[in-house]
Every structure is written in C-alpha cells, then in structure tokens.
Amino acid sequence: MADFSISGRLTVKALKKQFKDEFGSTLRVYNGVKFADENATLASIRKEGSPKTGDLVIKGNMKVGTFEDKMMELFGIKVQVASPDDSKLIDNNVTLSQSGK
Numbered sequence: 001m002a003d004f005s006i007s008g009r010l011t012v013k014a015l016k017k018q019f020k021d022e023f024g025s026t027l028r029v030y031n032g033v034k035f036a037d038e039n040a041t042l043a044s045i046r047k048e049g050s051p052k053t054g055d056l057v058i059k060g061n062m063k064v065g066t067f068e069d070k071m072m073e074l075f076g077i078k079v080q081v082a083s084p085d086d087s088k089l090i091d092n093n094v095t096l097s098q099s100g101k
Helices: 012-024 065-076
Strands: 004-006 027-031 057-058 080-081
Touching: 004 012, 004 027, 057 065, 065 080
Parallel strands: none
Antiparallel strands: 004 057, 027 080
C-alpha cells in the first residue's frame, strides 16, 4: 500500500478518486454543511483563517478519526470516510486500510 500526499492544489474530484483507489472507501468532502463542488481545489474551499500549510501524507495505518482531524487542522476542510458504497460512515477507530473492506 503506497502513501499519498494531499495538497491544496488537488481538486475535490481528484482527491476522492485517489482515496477510493487507494483505500476502497468513499471520501465525503464538505464545503461548510454542503458537499464540496467536485471541480473546486482544496485551497478554494479552505475555511478562512485556516493555516496554509504544505502537504499531508496519508498512510493506510492511519485511523479514520485521525485523518479527518488532520484534514480539518491542516486544510480547514471537513471530510468523512464512508463505506465503499457510501451508505454509512466508518468508525473513527478503524484504519484507512480497513475502511474499504
């Protein structure tokens, strides 16, 4: 399982596809309380006042809750990891590798 890096230049659509290909689970990306536009870059939906830091490297052994918290902390973007068919949210204590099984 390869690691991948997330940067502000990535589009929502590209991030969701990369996440699905890597872990098998679905990534929900929000802009406020609504789902983010697929063609928006992560930098464009970032909450005002959030840090404009570099990249976030994601590993398969990272817990879902840790990943969701890091996305908010580093990018100011709310994300949630859902089942492969997007029917339910994955428990925060499951690793990203296990989330797509």
